Amino acid sequence: DAKTTQPPSMDCAEGRAANLPCNHSTISGNEYVYWYRQIHSQGPQYIIHGLKNNETNEMASLIITEDRKSSTLILPHATLRDTAVYYCIVRAATSGTYKYIFGTGTRLKVLA
């Protein structure tokens, strides 16, 4: 299974863009990159996913490098409510079953 590497923690000033990096150097050609976040004592919340093109939705943007070995999640205007642990996941497919292997994530703290 492909693994991901993320910095353990980051701070970001409220109102500024938060750029969260993720390395997935062993990713296979058909494996997607997913981002979720988990606010304390809650279930993870889906943010965005992509294969090789950059993606944007109402929550965030996902930038994937051309070689697909790394990606960056961008929260364009971070708020205090964005304080959470952010997980970058490469979805593994085995015998028709798609499962997530969670890494350690990045603890983002948005500062007032």
Added chain:
Amino acid sequence: GAVVSQHPSWVICKSGTSVKIECRSLDFQATTMFWYRQFPKQSLMLMATSNEGSKATYEQGVEKDKFLINHASLTLSTLTVTSAHPEDSSFYICSASQNPGNEQFFGPGTRLTVL
């Protein structure tokens, strides 16, 4: 849309008893459901994958006789922790996927404390 619920949200039980946790997809049919466990300050660990009407597939190191999973319908999966012990105390989270290739939507989690 894509709401997943869990019941109960928390439970305290005595050592040796069994506890059942329910996971429901409220507004979609889930062909696949997943069960995770999360210890304090740690990441989520996948325990098992269940497809509706089939036996669950357990991850390496997870005791299938201790963690019984039933996925009897497209909207309900249950996890039963049998003969629970204090070391089973954890945060149990389920997720559901409408189709095998779709994103997973997570429930709010169930905190189990075994005394």
